[in-house]
Amino acid sequence: xxxxxxxxxxxxxxxxxxxxxxxxxxxxxxxxxxxxxxxxxxxxxxxxxxxxxxxxxxxxxxxxxxxxxxxxxxxxxxxxxxxxxxx
Numbered sequence: 001x002x003x004x005x006x007x008x009x010x011x012x013x014x015x016x017x018x019x020x021x022x023x024x025x026x027x028x029x030x031x032x033x034x035x036x037x038x039x040x041x042x043x044x045x046x047x048x049x050x051x052x053x054x055x056x057x058x059x060x061x062x063x064x065x066x067x068x069x070x071x072x073x074x075x076x077x078x079x080x081x082x083x084x085x086x087x
Contacts, residue, residue, distance in 0.1 A: 002040045002071075004028060005064035010041075016063055017043045021050025042073060 001013065014026040028041040045051045051072065059070040 001043060001058075002069040003066050004037060004039050004041060004068060005066045006037045006039070008037060008041075008064045008066075012064060013041055013043060016058065017054050020054035020057055021045050021047065 004013075008028055010026055010028050013028055014023055017023050017026060022045065023043055024046050025044040026041070029038045030036060031038055043054065045054065055070050055072070058068060060067055062068075
């Protein structure tokens with residue numbers, strides 16, 4: 001979930017997304033040093049149809065005064081291509 005208001009909390013995110021299915025996990029990412037929202041978060045559902053419904057229902061909608069972007073998170077490929085040269 002992107003373009004979150006700085007004021008959006010985990011609870012606000014949970015409330016909005018629980019209308020579309022059972023939310024297993026919900027977190028607004030925060031800056032380590034300041035504790036302030038970084039403007040995006042993640043919501044996890046147990047079933048794909050619930051996630052699809054949330055994307056359809058909430059993408060480009062108003063939440064906490066901001067038009068949020070909702071899409072599937074891109075998982076990082078396994079294997080640790082960490083950018084360090086080997087050899």
